[in-house]
Amino acid sequence: MAAASSSDSDSGRAESSEASSKWLDAHYDPMANIHTFSACLQLADLHGDGEYKLVVGDLGPGGQQPRLKVLKGPTVLSESPLPALPAAAATFLMEQHEPRTPALALASGPCVYVYKNLRPYFKFSLPQLPPNPLEQDLWNQAKEDRIDPLTLKEMLEGIRGKAEVPLSVQSLRFLQLELSEMEAFVNQHKSKSIRRQTVITTMTTLKKNLADEDAVSCLVLGTENKELLVLDPEAFTVLAKMSLPSVPVFLEVSGQFDVEFRLAAACRNGNIYMLRRDSKRPKYCIELSAQPVGLVRVHKVLVVGSNQDSLHGFTHKGKRLWTVQMPAAILTMNLLEQRSRGLQAVMAGLANGEVRIYRDKALLSIVRTPDAVTSLCFGRYGREDHTLIMTTRGGGLIIKILKRTAVFVEGGGEAGPPPAQAMKLNMPRKTRLYVDQTLREREAGTAMHRTFQADLYLLRLRAARAYAQALESSLSPVSATAREPLKLHAVVQGLGPTFKLTLHLQNTSTARPILGLLVCFLYNEGLYALPRAFFKVPLLVPGLNYPLETFVESLSDKGVSDIIRVLVLREGQSAPLLSAHINMPVSEGLAAA
C-alpha cells in the first residue's frame, strides 16, 4: 500500500514538473557519437542564409578520431577528419564587406585552421619560439664536430639545471640516451637546426574596433608557453602578445581590441589573471586555491566554477562577491543569454546529470538529463532563438528549446527549508515487554538492585580468584615478573598423526637479554610422543620473536586429543615463569590412512 501511494505521488510530481517546465524537448540522440568540450561547440550562420548551424570540433570516441562536424537541426550536414585533436572552435567575422558570413577557426596543436563557407581557407601556425642561445651554440659546435657527445651531454645538463629558456625536444631526448647511442643520434640530428614549438591550449574572439554584434573580431589564443596572442583577423599577424605566470585554460574577453578590453585567463595553477589593453602582465589575480573548471562573464561579474564543486562570483578587480555550493562536481559551464528579456545567466553541467542555471547566486532552473552533460551551449539554432544544446559523457546529443512564454524567476529551483526537515524521525520503538519490565522495576527496584549487586560482587570475586590463581601458578602466557618479561604463544600445524608445534617466545624488555631459560612439555605419554620434552632456550635478544619448533607424534588411533602443557622455567627454579595450555587437534591423518 505504502509503495503504491508513494509511486502515485511521484508520477504526479513528474507530470506537474513537465507542465511547468520551461523547456521543449526537441531532440535526443544517445548514440550521436559526439565527444567534445564546450570550447569546441559553436553556433553560427555559416552560409549567411539565416539558418544557424552547430559546429562541433569532435574528439571522437576515446580521443582517437578528431572530426569537424556541422549539424543542421538533428542531422549531420558535413563531417571532415581533422589532422589533430581540436582544442577550441570559434566563429568570427574576418572582414567588413558583404556577404557577411562568419569564418570558422579551429585551434589544434600549434595551428589554427580557418574555414570559410566550410572550405579550408587558411592555416596559421604559431611562430617558433626562440631557442636557448647556449644550446644553439652547442649544437652548432656538434655540427662541426668540435665537441664530443659526452661533453655535449654535460653542457646540456648544465643548461637544463638553471637556464630560463627550456631545452628543445632534441636536446631532452639526447640527454636520455645511453652512451652507446649518443654518437649515432648526434650524427643523425646535428644538421637540423633546433626548434621549439608550442601548442594552443585555448582560443576565443575579441571584437576589433566596434561593439556591434556583427563586427569584425580578432582571435585570441592562449599557448602552452604561458602567452596570450591576439591575431589580426585579415592578415593573421600577431597584433599583441601578453605573458602569464601559468598556462591559460579558459579565456574570457570583453571590449574591443582597438579601444579597451579586459581579459580574464583561468590558468593551470588555479589562479585567474586579469589583463587590460595596455598591460603586458596581469593586473589583478584571483587565487582560487582549487582548479577552475569554467569561466563565464555575466554582465560585469566573472563566474568561476571550481573543482571543489562550487561556483564563485568575482568582480573584474578580483574581489569575491558570492559562493554557491553545487550538489556534484561541475563538468562544464557556459553562458545563457536571452536578449529579448535582457537576461544573462550561467549554465553549469554537473556530474549528477543536472544542468543548473544561475543568475548570480540565485538558482533559476534545473534541467535534468539522462546522462552527465560534458559540453553545452545556448543560442540561436536553425531559426529558433533560444536553443540549449548539450552533449553527454556517453556521446549523446540533447537539444532543448526554451519556450517563448518561459520566464526565469528566482527561486525556480530550491527554496525554503531543506526537504529533510519534513522527514519523520526514525525513532526506535519500544515493545510491550519493555514497558512491563519498567513497571516491574518500579515495584521491585530494591530487590532487583540487591540481586544485581550481589551477583556483581560474586562475579568480581570469582574473577579475582581466577586471576590470583593464574598468577600463582604462572598460567598466563605473559610473565609478570620484572626480571624476565616474556611473551609466549604457540601454533600447531598439520593434520596428524605428526604435528608441528611452534612456540613463539619473545623477550619484551627494552634492553636486557635473557639467558638460561628452559622449556618443558607436560603431556600424556600414552597419547603423544615428543622427541625432546625438555630443552634449553637460546639467549633471547629483546624484541625479537624466537620460533621454537618441535614435532608431536600422536600415538592413539581412537580419535582422542589431549592438552599439552608448556612450561617456561628459569634454571635453578622450580616455579615456572609462564605456561601455556595447548589444545591439540584430533589426528585426522590416521583415519585417512
Add this chain to the structure above:
Amino acid sequence: MAEQRLAMRTQFPASAESLKPRLKKAPEFPILEKQNWLIHLHYIRKDYEACKDVIKEQLQETQGLCEYAIYVQALIFRLEGNIQESLELFQTCAVLSPQSADNLKQVARSLFLLGKHKAATEVYNEAAKLNQKDWEICHNLGVCYIYLKQLDKAQDQLHNALHLNRHDLTYIMLGKIHLLEGDLDKAIEIYKKAVEFSPENTELLTTLGLLYLQLGIYQKAFEHLGNALTYDPTNYKAILAAGSMMQTHGDFDVALTKYRIVACAVPESPPLWNNIGMCFFGKKKYVAAISCLKRANYLAPFDWKILYNLGLVHLTLQQYASAFHFLSAAISFQPKVGELYMLLAATALSFFVAVALTNLDDTENARRAYAEAVRLDKCNPLVNLNYAVLLYNQGEERGALAQYQEMEKKVNLLKDSSSLEFDPEVSEEHPSSQSHHLFLWSQSPLWKRNQLKHQHK
C-alpha cells in the same frame, strides 16, 4: 565517395612545411606538450580514467619526457591514496625541471601527507627560495609547524601567508593554533577577521558561534550560528549548536524540527540522538527520550554525558535500579578534569547516585555518595538538605543538624548574591552538555520532591 571528397577538402594550401619534401631520415620530434590541455581538461572534470589514457599515450610518444603528464599522473595517484608512488613521480618532475617551485611544492605536499612533516618543511623552504611570494608555501609551512608543535613558527608563517594573500583556510589554521594554546579571545579575534573577509563561509561562522557559546555570549553565538544556517541550512554542527540553545530556552519543538535535518544527513551521530532524547525529556515524553538516549549510548558507549542523561531520565521515571546502573557507569567514565563544570557534574552525579541509593534502601552506600557530593559541592544547599534528611531518618540527629546548618549557611550566601545563578558551560564539540545541566538545576522533579519531603517534617 563522400568520405574521400571531404578528406580532399582538408588539404591546406598555405602550409609551408607540408609542401616541403620530407628530408630523408631524421624523424620529427613530437611536441612534448601536445596534449597537455586535454590532460588538464580531463583532470579538472575528475574524469581520471580518460585522463590516465591520454597520459599513457603522451608518455609513450614522448618517451617519458612530458613533465605535465607525469605531474598529473602523480596528482591522480595521490587522490587515489597511493602517496608513495605520487611522491616518486613528483620527484621525477623535479628532476625534469629543477627550477619549478610547483614541483617542489607537490613533493612537500606528498611528504606532508605521509606524515613526514620535518622533511616537508625542508622541501617547502627550498620551494620558498624559488618563489617567495606564494601564500600556499607559507600556509603549508605553517601547517607543518603546527604538526611539529612549533606553534610560534607556525604563527609567523601563517601571518606571512595572510600578508601575501588572504584565504579562509589560513584563518582557520591560525584560529586553531590559538585554540591549541587555549587562548579563546585571540582565536575569536582571528575568526572575527576571517568572517569579515568572507562573510559567507559557514565553517568560519559556525566555529565563531561555538566559541561565543563557550564563552557564554549567547546573543552573538546565536547570531553567527543563525547566519551559518541561512547560507547552509543543512550545516550539521551549526544545527546541533543552535538546537541546544533552543532547548535551553525550552523551544523543544523548533529544536526537534531542526534535528530532523541532521538526522537525515548524519543518522549515526551520538550527540544528535542525545539532544533529541533530551528534547523528548523536556516534552515529558519519557519513553521516546529513553529510546533516543539508548541509541546514542549504543553509538557512543563510553560517553559519560549520555549515560548521565540516561540516569537522569530513569531517576525521573522512578526506575532507581537502572538509574543507579547508568549513573555509576557515568562516574567511572567521567574524565577527571579540574574544570568547574566537571566539578558540578561530578557533584550532581554523586548526588543522584545517593538519591537512587536512598530509594533502593541502600543506606550505607547512599551515605557515602552524599558525603562525596558534599565534599565536592561548594554552593548547592539541596545537597546538604537531602543528606540531612537521610541522616535524620537514620536516627543520627547530630549529623543531620550539622548538615542542616551547613545548608542554611549556603542559603544565606545565595540570598546575598541574588538568585540561583550557575555557570552555564558548554563544550565545543558537545553542545548537549548545556541542556542537561539546565535540567539538572531547574527542572528535575526530584529536587522539588525532596524539598517537599523536608517541608512535611
